[in-house]
Amino acid sequence: MIENLPFYLSLVIAIVLLIMLANKIKVAYPVVLVIAGLLMSFIPELPVLHIDPEIIFYIFLPPLLYEAAWSISWKELWRWRRIISSFAFVVVFLTALSVAFFANYFIPGFSLALGFLLGGIVSPPDAVSANAILKFVKVPKSMSSILEGESLLNDASSLIIVQFALLAVGTGQFIWYDAATNFGWMLIGGVGIGLLVGYIFMKAHKYLPTDTNMDIILTLVAPFMMYIAAEEVHSSGVLAVVSGGLLLSNKRHSFLSSSSRLRGINVWQSLVFLLNGLVFLLIGLDLPEITSGLEGVSISVAIGYGLLVTAVLILVRILAAYGAILVTLVMRNFIQVAQYENPGYKTPLIMGWSGMRGVVSLAAALLIPVSINGHPFPQRNLILFITFIVILTTLLLQGLTLPYLIKKMKIKSFITYLPDEEANQHIRTGLAKHTIQHLNEHYSTQFQQNKVLQQIAVKWDENMTSDADLEIPNDIKFIYLELLNEQRQWLLAKNKEDQNFDEDIIRKHLYKIDLEEEKLRFF
Template sequence: MIEHFPFYITLILVIILLIMLAHRIKVAYPVLLVGAGLLISFIPGIPAMRINPSLIFIIFLPPLLYEAAWAISWKELWRWRRIIGSFAFVVVFLTALSVAFVANTYIPGFSLALGFLLGGIVSPPDAVSAGAILKFVKVPKRMSSILEGESLLNDASALIIFRFAMLAIATGQFIWYEAALSFGWMLLGGVGIGLIVGWIFMNIHKRLPTDANMDIILTFVTPYVMYMTAEEVHSSGVLAVVSGGLLLSHRRHHFLKASSRLRGVNVWESIVFVLNGIVFLLIGLDLPEITAGLKQEGISFSAAVGYGLLITVVLIVMRFIAAFGAVIVTMIARNFITVADPTYPGLRVPLLLGWTGMRGVVSLAAALSIPVLLDGEPFPQRNLILFITFIVILTTLLLQGLTLPSLIKSIPLPAFDDYLSEEDAEYVIRKGLAKCALEHLNTRYSEQRGHHIFLQQLADKWEEKSREDTDPALPDESRDIYLDILNQQRQWLLDKNQEAEHVDEDIIRKFLHQIDIEEEKLKFI
């Protein structure tokens, strides 16, 4: 491995250059990375990138899932919980079931267990691909919230299916009541372990004298501890990371210092950037080796491509059925229960949701994690499963990934009134923050206000909302008062986020970030 180290460094530089190119030509970067990996693999003398299958999940999944849990809004996840839950669990299961029956019927040598294994691998859409595409086009907030929430939870449900299928293949039997008990433990145990480990780390951050560097390192350790602890007791490591990540994300302003939050965001973005790039590049780099394995098993290249396209069609059709079915179910359910969105969204929204089923990181990680040997014998159909997964990822990225921006631009979406516009939301928040700060200053520090020029200047700024910020040298008392006011504003924002359903949490987070920056600036005044 050491002798190939320059090659790995070169790959990281290639990833950066390709993502820069993708941003320049406004194409989702996973598309370019997959194609580049395929081209690089044909260069003579290129070393093969092999990772132990048992380490794939441990290396890539915990940090990627943890970062996704931190990025998502709990408020939006709860608001759209019904449609997110249906897509993340019901739709994933039905998709895996459809893939299993189609594979068992049309692909020689595929048992139902192998079909379910393949279904668990390819059923979850990829959040990274969809997010990369949505950066170039504007969609209603509800759609991006649903896609983010679905992608976070469908990974867990798909990998549970994958795990049960692996168990059935290894043991040669499937006992439904044992599977039901095991499923319950995986679900409840995974969530419970994630919350317990998250609570422990939250108190470590809060009660021990950590600095920003220590906090950032602890945030990297946390998802791995969650994942490995849950897997050690045979529950779901994925659900542990997701549930623990959601807990810590929701409580981040109660146990992490401003400096840790500011620096941690930058570090995490860089790490996840590299991990995602490596995974998508791996998809292309692995194809020649997978193709060679197909030849050894006597499967023609054209037949394998046909199987991959067949499974891709099944996935696309099932997602369209799910998208339009969700609308129908919502229209029926609104007559009996209160739903998040009682209005009829028309055909355009489910059409776009149905076309956002690109596959990527999780599917590849699951496929690569299949062991090479099973009880000393080659794992049945492993190379074909890997090749079908590659075809599914490549086809959905190229077909749906390249056409989705044009589809969004060509189909006018309804003008939903779920959220205030960004301008209106920022106006409401700025006005509320100024009022909160003034009330706190006048209530608790009315005497000090007249004695400190800096505090008077802040009061004037908040009252007039037009002066430039000033950064004069601060006496210690003024600094402490200003810090207290910033904490009060931070709490006001957190309360506002809970109370104001129509204010986008991303805007709230932007203002919280600004307050963290303002607090960090106090160290240099």
């Protein structure tokens, strides 16, 4: 381990340089990193890397899921809950089932159980790939929210399928009522444990005498505790991290100080940047290990199987996207749904094409034991190789063409928010009125007598357009801090009650208030 430390450090530097290159040539960095990893794997005398699936699931996955849960808009997640749930659970199951029948029919030696195992492994699209690609093109908020929400949940559903398929292969039978009971426990137990652990951490932040450094450390520990606690009782660690992360994200302003929120953002952005870079580079670097175990079938034939499975995945996802829209259009006649108009053929096509696979699929394939019941696990190496081909093909084919497709289609949003400029002006005006009203109601005497408070009122009355810093005496600072907190509460209530505002706009104004509060502590 120590002798390879310079190599690992050089990988980190390579990741930074490669992402710089990806930004320069405007290509999603997962694509560049996987290609670079493939090329590096052919370098002679390079240390052979072994991806331990437990490292992926216990070290990489919890913080990546937790950060995604903190970043996503709860408002958008709830608005699109039906279509997100259908993609994250129903579509994943249908995809796994389709791959199972295809593999059983076309790939020699594949039983339905093995095909279902392969389907569960390759069914979940990768969130990081889609998000990295969407950075280079403008897509409607509705679409990006659905893709982000789906990616938070589909890993859990696919890993549940993998566990049941492994059990079926090992025992040679599938007892549906046992599977249904276990499935229910994994869902309910995962969500419940995540909420419980999240609640405990929230109270720890709120009532223990923590400072900014301690708060950040607790946020770093939280996702691992959620994941491990859920896995120890055989429920879903993924759902535990997602549910706990959503709880803490939604309540962050009630238990974290402005300093902890501001500094925590920087820490988490750097950590996730490094973890994402490592997982995609490792995919390419793992090629020698994957090909070395391929026996009994030629590489060309195995590549062909991988390409055919990829085609099945793409086709099923596109058909499922159109099916989901069709079901929504029918069901809106009976229940209230978020979508009110026909999105046409473009949106489902883009949704279907946004199905790049990533490191979770590779780690799930590596979870397959080498032997079972004293015999080699059937088709293990071929499943691993097909998974690698699926990841590589979807990243290169869909990852490189998705930006062009999005630009060509010019999709319109399902939901029309206020334009950013109009929304910002509305928020600034509302904050100004609310602040001055609060001053008049609670500090009328000081407001009439103190020039600093009058200057503050003028600043807000000008709709926050003045960036001039005010010299605020210590005896007035507590009033100003209360005003900032009032503005924060007004924004949070506005976001909850008014559906015309994109939550990203609200978060930008909350961030500005945190900056103002932090600045007040130093001046």
